[in-house]
Amino acid sequence: MALLALTNVTKVYQVGAVAVHALRGIDLMVEKNEYVSIMGPSGSGKSTLMNVIGCLDTPTSGTYILDGKTVHDDNIGQNGNGKLSEDELAFIRNQKIGFVFQTFNLLPRITALHNVELPLIYAGIHKKERIEMAKEALRKVNLEDRMHHQPNELSGGQRQRVAIARALVNNPSILLADEPTGNLDSVTSREIMKLMDKLHDEGNTIILVTHETEIAQHAHRIVHLLDGKIDRDETTPKGNS
Amino acid sequence: MNLHEVFISSINSIRQNKLRSFLTLLGVIIGVFSIISVMTAINVLQKSVESNLNILGTNTFYIQKYPAIQVGGSAHWKYRNRKNLTYDDYLKLKERYSGPAMISAENWHNGDPIKFKDKQTKNSVIIQGVTPEWEFSSGYFLESGRMISRTDMEQMRNVIILGQDVIDVLMPQYNPLGQTVTLRGVKFQVIGTLERKGSIFGQSEDNLVILPLTTHLKMFANRWTSLGYSISVIDMEHFEDVKEEIIFHLRLVREVPLTEENDFEVVSNTSLIDTFNQITGAIKVAALLISSIALLAAGIGIMNIMLVSVTERTREIGIRKSIGARKRDIRNQFLLEALVLTEIGALIGIILGVLAGNLVALSMKVSGVFPIQWAIIGVVVCSVIGVIFGTYPAVKAARLDPIEALRYE
Ligand SMILES: Nc1ncnc2c1ncn2[C@@H]1O[C@H](COP(=O)(O)OP(=O)(O)OP(=O)(O)O)[C@@H](O)[C@H]1O
Ligand SMILES: [Mg+2]
Numbered sequence: 001m002a003l004l005a006l007t008n009v010t011k012v013y014q015v016g017a018v019a020v021h022a023l024r025g026i027d028l029m030v031e032k033n034e035y036v037s038i039m040g041p042s043g044s045g046k047s048t049l050m051n052v053i054g055c056l057d058t059p060t061s062g063t064y065i066l067d068g069k070t071v072h073d074d075n076i077g078q079n080g081n082g083k084l085s086e087d088e089l090a091f092i093r094n095q096k097i098g099f100v101f102q103t104f105n106l107l108p109r110i111t112a113l114h115n116v117e118l119p120l121i122y123a124g125i126h127k128k129e130r131i132e133m134a135k136e137a138l139r140k141v142n143l144e145d146r147m148h149h150q151p152n153e154l155s156g157g158q159r160q161r162v163a164i165a166r167a168l169v170n171n172p173s174i175l176l177a178d179e180p181t182g183n184l185d186s187v188t189s190r191e192i193m194k195l196m197d198k199l200h201d202e203g204n205t206i207i208l209v210t211h212e213t214e215i216a217q218h219a220h221r222i223v224h225l226l227d228g229k230i231d232r233d234e235t236t237p238k239g240n241s
Numbered sequence: 242m243n244l245h246e247v248f249i250s251s252i253n254s255i256r257q258n259k260l261r262s263f264l265t266l267l268g269v270i271i272g273v274f275s276i277i278s279v280m281t282a283i284n285v286l287q288k289s290v291e292s293n294l295n296i297l298g299t300n301t302f303y304i305q306k307y308p309a310i311q312v313g314g315s316a317h318w319k320y321r322n323r324k325n326l327t328y329d330d331y332l333k334l335k336e337r338y339s340g341p342a343m344i345s346a347e348n349w350h351n352g353d354p355i356k357f358k359d360k361q362t363k364n365s366v367i368i369q370g371v372t373p374e375w376e377f378s379s380g381y382f383l384e385s386g387r388m389i390s391r392t393d394m395e396q397m398r399n400v401i402i403l404g405q406d407v408i409d410v411l412m413p414q415y416n417p418l419g420q421t422v423t424l425r426g427v428k429f430q431v432i433g434t435l436e437r438k439g440s441i442f443g444q445s446e447d448n449l450v451i452l453p454l455t456t457h458l459k460m461f462a463n464r465w466t467s468l469g470y471s472i473s474v475i476d477m478e479h480f481e482d483v484k485e486e487i488i489f490h491l492r493l494v495r496e497v498p499l500t501e502e503n504d505f506e507v508v509s510n511t512s513l514i515d516t517f518n519q520i521t522g523a524i525k526v527a528a529l530l531i532s533s534i535a536l537l538a539a540g541i542g543i544m545n546i547m548l549v550s551v552t553e554r555t556r557e558i559g560i561r562k563s564i565g566a567r568k569r570d571i572r573n574q575f576l577l578e579a580l581v582l583t584e585i586g587a588l589i590g591i592i593l594g595v596l597a598g599n600l601v602a603l604s605m606k607v608s609g610v611f612p613i614q615w616a617i618i619g620v621v622v623c624s625v626i627g628v629i630f631g632t633y634p635a636v637k638a639a640r641l642d643p644i645e646a647l648r649y650e
Contacts, residue, residue, distance in 0.1 A: 056563055056643050087567045094565020105560045105647065109257055121246050122565040166564065 001068065002029040003173060003205055004053060009062030009072075011048050011228075022048040023059070024228035030174075035200045035239075036207045037216035040225030046209045047178055049225065053207065054097050054176045055089045067096055067173045094122050098167030100177035100208075104159040106151040112138065112162045113147040119170045137165040141195060157188035164195065168204070175199065177208040181215055193218050244577075247570075251578035255585075258550075265546045266586040268539025269626075272532045273590025273619045274597070279528035280615040281598020283521045289607040290517055300474045301378050302484060302509035304491065306467040309508040309516060323504045324495060325467035328458060331372075333494045334470070334487070341475040342483045345374030346468045348457055355450060356423040357411040366407055367449040368424070370457020378473035386418050386433025393453040402433040402451040424450075425460060484509075536622065539586070540630040547579050547634035558638055559646025572639035579631025580624060587623035591616050 011023040022045045030036055038046050051057035052064065055071060064072040071092065076082025084092070093099075106115045116134040125133070138144050141161040151159055160180060167175055177196070181189035189212075197218055200206050210216050220239030224232040255262045303309075307320045331346040338344065349369040354361045371379070376388045386402065393400055401422060408417055420431045429452070438446040458466070470491075474483045488503060497504055551558070558571055595616075599609040 051644055054563075056647075087569075090562065090565050090567045093563060099563050101647070105556075105563070107557055107560060110253070118561070119564040122561075122567070122570060170565075 003032045003034075003067055004028075004030045005063075005065045006053070006059075007063040009049075009052060009059045009064060011045070011052060011057070012060045021228050023052070026062070026228075026230060028223065028230065030205065030207065032173075033200070033203055033205055034207075034221060035205075035219045037219035037222045037236075038207065038209045038225060039211070039213075039216050039222055040231070044225040045228040046225055048228075050176050050178045050207070050209055053174075054099050055084075055092045056099070058083065058089070066092065090122075094119055095170060096173040098164075098170065098172035098175045100160070100163050100167050100175065100180045102179040102182040104151070104156075104163045104183070106159055106162055106166075108151055111148050111150055112143065112154065112165075115151070115162055116147075116166045116169050119166060123170060133169055134165075137169040138162070140168060140199075141165045155188075156184050157191055160184065160188075160192055161195065164192075164199075168199070174205045174207065177206065179209050179211070181210065181212070189215065244573075247573050247577045248581070250574060251581050254550075254554075254578060255582060261546060262582060265539075265542055265582055266589065268535060268542045269583050269586025269623060270590045270593070272535030272539050273587050273623065274594045275535060276528050276532035277591050277594025277612065277615055277619060278597040279524060280612045281595050281610060282601040283525060284610045284612050285598060285602040285605070285607060286521065287517075288610060289602075289605055290514065300477050300480065301380075302472055302474075302480075302507060304470040304472070304487070304505050304507055306505060308506045309513055320506075325465070326470065326505060328454065328468060330491070330494050331468060331470060334491055337490045337494065338487060340483055340486055341479060342487070343374045343377045343473045343475070344487070345372045345378050345471045345473075346454055347371045347375060347471060348454060348462070348466060348468050349449075350461055353425055355407060355411065357420065360411050362407055362410050365448060366404075368452065368457070368461075369449055370452045370454035370461075372454050374473075375451070375471070378471040381438065382436045384434045384436045386431070388433060389451065389453050394455050397455045397459055398453060399427055399429045399456060400432045400453065401429040402435060403431055404435050404447040404449040404451075405437040406445055406448040407450055408434060427460065536626055539583075540626040543579055543582060543627065544630040544634060547575060547631055548637070550578075551575065551634050551638040554638075555641060555646045555649035558641050559643050559649065562641070562643035563647060568639040571641075572635045575635035575638045576628065576631045579635070580627040583623040583627035583631075584620065587620050591619055 006026050006028045009023055009026040009028075010021070013020040013022055026049060028049075038049065040046050048057065052059050053066075055066070059072050061074050062072065063070075063074070069092070070076065070082065071084060071089075073082040106112075107118070113131070113134050116137050117130050120130040120133055135144065135147065138147050141164050143158060143161050143165065146154060146158060146162075151162070154162065160183075164175075164177075164180075167177075180196075181192055184192060193215060196206060196208065206219070208215075208219065216222050217236055217238070220236055222232075222234050222236060223230055224234070304326065306323050306326055326346075328346065331344070335344055347369055349367050351367050352364050353366075353368055354364055355366060355368075356362075371389055372394065373389050373391055376383075383402075384405075389400070389402070392398070401424070403411075403417055403422075411422065412420060417431045417434050421428050422431060423429070433451075435447070435449075435451070440446055454468075472483065472487055474480045484507065488507060491505065492503065495504060558566075561571060595611055598612075602609045
């Protein structure tokens with residue numbers, strides 16, 4: 001069974017009297033340990049799709065199953081758990097999703113270590129174990145020596161690595177990265193992508209959004225969005241090998 | 242997310258906004274401070290009143306024209322129009338009453354210096370005329386010499402007993418007995434000295450001299466002179482009976498019609514304490530009112546600051562939600578932050594209030610107090626305020642949509 005399966009997913013934003021169709025029927029399956037890039041012009045719905053997959057947002061219609069769990073299904077009524085409550089979604093975000101943002105989204109004024117600890121705090125893991133896990137995650141992104149630094153004492157690339165550590169620390173089913181290199185220079189971008197490749201090699205499932213073909217080529221599969229629909233779904237040279 | 246974590250994170254965010262937190266705290270501090278300082282001061286007073294109000298001695302009550310403490314001024318005329326309590330009334334009362342009590346009469350004034358050789362006292366010395374029974378009702382003891390006698394009274398002798406403060410000023414190196422002092426140009430012979438009594442409410446009790454009442458009246462009485470009668474009951478068990486009986490006889494002496502109330506005041510320790518409590522009660526109510534208003538304002542201030550904080554930290558809320566914070570995690574975090582803020586305020590207010598209240602104790606040279614019950618009430622009230630005014634911002638924070646919150650600039 002696929003790790004995640006979206007069937008005919010739509011998302012409509014109501015802006016005043018105007019309905020903005022951000023997603024117009026997405027069918028997408030991603031298997032465990034896949035490495036997928038999502039590309040497409042600005043406004044094509046990439047971020048919206050990532051948010052739906054990451055359970056930050058819910059579809060307007062369609063079916064979404066993540067890791068065997070029904071996150072959204074129109075056909076199951078309100079109480080048949082076809083629509084999860086906010087707290088249930090929060091639980092899934094905490095346990096199964098690791099999100100990496102373009103703008104890092106670290107909490108300022110607390111240390112890198114504490115930032116990485118946060119998901120574990122909400123998971124209710126005890127302090128001692130938590131700190132061990134957070135250090136381990138920071139080790140994976142090669143930032144162990146910076147763990148007592150606050151975000152404003154770190155470079156952009158280092159911040160993004162802290163964010164990746166935070167996304168990884170709960171051993172999520174899937175790592176979602178929305179333009180993770182969007183705010184970084186090309187050298188740093190390459191470093192971050194090297195890290196992504198390594199994480200994939202270690203067995204993680206990764207979906208990342210990017211504008212740059214070079215970055216997208218790191219993945220084994222590229223999904224092209226256009227106007228809220230999947231336009232093309234191709235396998236990269238890396239995916240063929 | 243357990244409470245401990247929430248607590249740590251709220252302490253952190255309070256520390257990160259020190260100035261703002263402090264300004265928010267100010268309202269709480271003022272509110273708690275005003276109630277705690279007033280209550281502490283009143284407790285101190287109460288304690289010292291209760292232990293010191295043997296001004297009269299527990300077995301003594303007092304009859305005089307005016308109430309001991311007047312609350313409000315409108316009734317003043319009622320008291321002024323009363324007939325004076327005279328020496329004559331006193332003698333008649335003594336004649337009629339023969340129960341187990343000593344009745345003494347006294348009159349006092351100040352403003353006359355007492356001179357000895359080249360020295361003289363300040364005008365503040367109390368010059369008191371007393372009857373021989375004073376010995377039993379006054380609470381003063383002789384250090385040397387003798388008390389006022391019946392013969393002193395009958396012959397209106399110019400004899401005087403000195404308090405320790407007066408001796409300190411006039412004749413520290415002399416044996417006072419037999420010396421002659423001058424009062425309003427009249428020579429008085431010192432027949433006794435009083436033991437030192439110390440001070441009450443910071444006021445010395447030893448700054449006085451004693452004359453025979455008749456001598457005092459001859460020299461100083463005028464048309465406003467009204468004596469005080471001091472009745473010391475020999476057996477405490479009969480205190481109330483004696484009081485009733487004396488009131489009855491005094492009414493007869495002063496020919497008060499049956500339908501009218503007493504034309505004199507009866508003052509005892511209990512009545513003094515009652516009056517004291519009446520006054521402090523009013524102060525307490527005022528303090529409660531002030532601190533309620535301050536705390537209400539503080540509560541609104543806290544709500545305001547928390548709303549600002551929620552808006553400012555919208556992005557933080559979005560980040561926390563994106564990594565798995567549930568609604569209640571966010572709500573608890575902001576609620577606890579408001580609570581911690583108010584409790585810190587309460588704590589500072591209590592400490593400052595107790596310190597300020599005990600300054601009163603210091604100035605009166607009595608031991609300090611800690612009004613534990615008011616401290617507890619302060620903490621509880623502040624918690625309630627923290628919860629009441631912290632809930633709305635906290636719920637607002639918890640309800641934020643994660644994506645909207647993440648997108649907030
Ligand atoms: N909260 C919202 N309210 C209204 N419209 C929205 C909202 N979020 C997204 N949209 C609209 O949905 C469409 C898809 O937006 P989305 O952010 O998914 O695009 P994107 O592919 O990520 O673009 P970009 O490459 O610029 O990030 C856009 O037309 C956008 O204006
Ligand atoms: Mg986007």
